[in-house]
Amino acid sequence: MTWTTAQHIALAFDxxxxxxxxAFDPENAALAEVFGRSGPGPHRAGVVIDAGLAAAMPGLADRARAYCAVHDAAIRLVAPPLTVPGGERAKADFAVVEAVWKLxxxxxxCRQSFLVVIGGGAVLDAAGFAAATAHRGVRLIRMPSTALAQNDxxxxxxxxxxxxxxxNYIGAFAPPYAVINDHALLATLPAREIRSGLAEAVKVAVVRDADFFARLCELAPLLAALDCDALEEADRRCAVAHLEHIASGGDPFEMGSARPLDFGHWAAHALEEATGGDMRHGEAVAVGMALDTLYAARVGLLPRADADAVLGLLEQLGLAVWHPALANLDMPAAVEAFREHLGGRLHLTLPTAIGRRIEVHDVDYASLAAARETLAGRGVPSGPACPGE
Amino acid sequence: MTWTTAQHIALAFDxxxxxxxxAFDPENAALAEVFGRSGPGPHRAGVVIDAGLAAAMPGLADRARAYCAVHDAAIRLVAPPLTVPGGERAKADFAVVEAVWKLxxxxxxCRQSFLVVIGGGAVLDAAGFAAATAHRGVRLIRMPSTALAQNDxxxxxxxxxxxxxxxNYIGAFAPPYAVINDHALLATLPAREIRSGLAEAVKVAVVRDADFFARLCELAPLLAALDCDALEEADRRCAVAHLEHIASGGDPFEMGSARPLDFGHWAAHALEEATGGDMRHGEAVAVGMALDTLYAARVGLLPRADADAVLGLLEQLGLAVWHPALANLDMPAAVEAFREHLGGRLHLTLPTAIGRRIEVHDVDYASLAAARETLAGRGVPSGPACPGE
Structure with missing residues (x-):
């Protein structure tokens, strides 16, 4: 009486x-070429701009419009650029999502039209969710405007x-149609933002690329001084590492046991929630990585010298390894919330050497508390988490 | 200065x-086995039930709970079954979506937990969207409770x-974890619902399966009398045709030119919108197919005898081929709304013989209006669209 048919669906995204x-220099063909990938144009498009970016770069919306006008064989801008609140407010509720649905x-x-979203990670996340769900998905071109968004x-x-x-309780897995990482968009970022973005570069270096870690150590004085070329190199290398991780893991939508590169992120998420958005994501990741690095060393997974190297690099880059909110964190609850979000069994990524990682499924909370103690003792170095900067 | 990396992501869903x-007979292992596919249990699960079904089948929620208790090695029901409004109300706004997110x-x-949704197509659509977007996707087991939902x-x-x-302006492409088509769930459906579901069987038969069309003609008297075995055969064959269409088309998420099997659906969507939900989806599809069938014949794509066979089968099954709302429909606007939803160039599926179809990209509205005239002349046969049934 029972009869089963097996459905198999294969998908490829490029x-x-x-x-x-x-990218909006009329001579720069990159964006128009991305539209051209979908065949002869012009293709209908809307543009969403992060208000923070728009304020920092007056004239950006006009330059975007002018670019579309010059490249009208590929792009037909069918509505004025929509400016939406930037920063964590963008994803604090559904206001941005709804504004983009309305656009x-x-x-x-339509599903073969384009939405170009220019902004920081929160705007990309919220507008990207709207793009992924309007008509079950219009084509999204992301133009990240923070170091963190460009490199991760x-x-x-x-x-x-x-x-x-x-x-991120509500969201989707949805590959973009294209990403344009325009380094010039980072020009007006506050130093704190730029430095915060370096945390993700340290992350991928520590858990998957010892050569990159060595290069970051070499570049550290330039990076700390926010040298443009050094930052571009670090961001690009970090982005490519993330791309490789997603493509090579065999489970890009994390349906099974595949994990994002989320070293340090359980504590980071909890710290961001606990501080109500006062910490930048990268700042929280830096503290989270420092904590997990000391924990890995304490439980014997990571040589002490490597742990010192990780903390040393973070501090050299001006990233604080401690935040007072960590002192009060309910760590078992934070680990559990992290497990629940990823689903299934707990997977925490820890380094076993510079460039190598393992997944652990249990936490020794006494050792974790001890690691926190040690970290508290390191105090707060000069850096972006200092009040007044 | 510009440098591009190509990201390739491959996904497979089974x-x-x-x-x-x-399915909730404790002796029936099907549902528990579906949970078992994801490894040793018990696996956390929530259940969502369509209020219309719950009213028609008193005790269903209790049977579901009891089933989970018997199969507690596989399933751990972690919340009481949630009953949500059924019918088109379920997807008229975000109330059901939000209730399921809250659940x-x-x-x-978590992402590796399960949500079992038991109900008609609208509840499956709304609760399914919630399941697809909570944590970016918890595992969804669909238990469709209407013929239309089971076969399409x-x-x-x-x-x-x-x-x-x-x-469906807001939604996602998201394969379920499993589908359980429990024919017993259809037992309490009103005759009008069951008959409406046959429209999709006619649809797949007309545009892709001449053998199935012949079989439907053979079964027509039994189907018109709502014979249980005949309905089960028709629904199963219709479901399998839809599964094959999705899997074999090479573009299951319809990112390019692939189309769903949507013969007759441009007018159906417009009729459903125009009548404010008074027409069942299948009833609207029947009228839409009749219109497009006559249009195909009028513009010389379809032999007249085949057109007569299609309309004859619909009428034999008790499906009306005309609705007064069609008389006032702005047909060019309805075609354009349909094009926009699917995106890109217009694709209308028309039959060129029983079991064969083509896609056309232009509409001759004079011929379409003439086809509508002809259809109006056929009047309203005895059937579910008659007032008073």
Whole structure:
């Protein structure tokens, strides 16, 4: 009486990640070429701009419009650029999501139309969720405007907004149609933002690329001074490492046991929630990595010298390894919330050497508390988490 | 200065579609086995039930709970079954979506937990969208409770809710973890619902399976009398045709030119919107197919005898081929709304013989109006669209 048929569905997504400067210079063909990948144009498009970026770069919306006008064989801008609140507010509720849904509806963007989203990670996440769900997905071109977005989330396959006090509780896996990493968009970022973005570079270096770690140590004085070329190199290398991790893991939508590169992120998520957005994501990741690095050393997984190297690099880059909110964190609850978000059994990524990682499934909370104690003793170095900067 | 890296992501989804009867009979292992596919249990699960079904089948929620208790090695029900409004109301706004998000949050369902949704197509669509987006996707087991849901949407890869007055404006492509088609769930359906579900069987037969069309003609008297075995055969064959269409098309998420099997659906969507939900989806599809069949014949694509056979089968099954709302429909606007939803160039599926189809990209509206005239002349046969039934 019972009869089963097995359904098999195979999907492939191919998208370019373009590293460039001044993407809206009319002479720069990169963006128009991305539109051209979908056949003869012009293709309908809407543009969403992060208000923070728009304020820092007056004229950006006009330059985007002018670019589309010059490249009108490829791009037909069918609505004025929509400016939405930037920063964590963008994903604190559904306001940005709904504004972008309204744009797609009113501008009659169809599933083969384009939405170009220019902004920080939170705007990319919220507008990206809207793009992924309007008509079950219009084509999204991400133009990340923070170091963090360019080197990590902006090149990935996720989007989302917060709900129930949880980061990214509502979201989807949805590869973009293309990513344009325009280094010039980073020009006006505050030093704190730029430095915060370096945390993800340290992360991928520590858990998967010893050569990159060595290079970061070499570049550290230049990076600490926010040298443009050094930052571009670090960000690009970090982005490519994330791209490789997603593509090579065999489970890009994390349906099974595949994990994102989330070393240090259980504590980071909890710290961001606990501080109500006062910490930048990268700042929280730096503290989270420092904690897990000391924990790994304490439980004998990581040589002490390697742990010192990780903390030393973070501090050299001006990233604080301690935040007072960590002192009060309910660590078992934070680990459990992290497990629940990823699903299934707990997987924590820890380094076993510079460039190598393992997944652990249990936490020795006494050792973790001891690691926290040690970290508290390191105090707060000069850096972006200092009050007054 | 510009440098591009090509990201390639490959994904595979495998899910079983189980045809059974009395899935909550403790002796029926089908549902527990679906949980077992994900490894040793018990696995956390929540259950969502369509209020219409719950009313028609008193004790269903209790039977579901009892089933989980018997199969506690596989299933751990972590919250009482949640009953949500059924029918088109379920997807008219975000109320059901939000209720299911709240359930997943409060019951601490993670990405490797399960949500079992039992109900008609609208509840599956709304709760399915919530499941696809909570934690970026918890595992969804669909138990469709209408013929239409069992033979079409319930086995597919889409979900969604209405917005801006448009059907399914917000949604996602998200394969289920499994589908359990329990024929016993259909036992209490009103005759009108069951008959409406046959429209999709006619659809797949007309545009892709001449043998199935012949079989439907053979079974027509039994189907018209709502014979249980005949309905089960028709529904199963229809479901399998939909599964094959999705898997074999090479573009299951419809990112390019691949199309769902949507013969007759442009007018159906418009009729459903115009009548504010008074027409069942299948009833609207029957009228839409009749219109497009006559149009195909009028423009010389389809032999007249085949057109007569299609209309004859619909009428034999008790499906009306005309609805007064069609008389006032702005047909060019409806075609354009349909094009926009699917995206890109217009693709309308028309039959060129029983079992064969082509895609056309232009409409001769004079011929379409003439086809509508002809259809109006056929009047309203005895059938489910008659007032008073």
């Amino acid at each position: 998208f370019p990640v373009v590293f460039t400067r001044n 797609t509806y009113e501008a009659k963007l 989330a902006g090149v990935g396959v996720k989007n989302g907004v917060n709900a129930f006090g949880r980061k | 899910f079983p579609v189980v045809f059974t009867r009395n 997943t949050y409060e019951a601490k369902l 949407a319930g086995v597919g890869v889409k979900n969604g809710v209405n917005a801006f007055g448009r059907k």
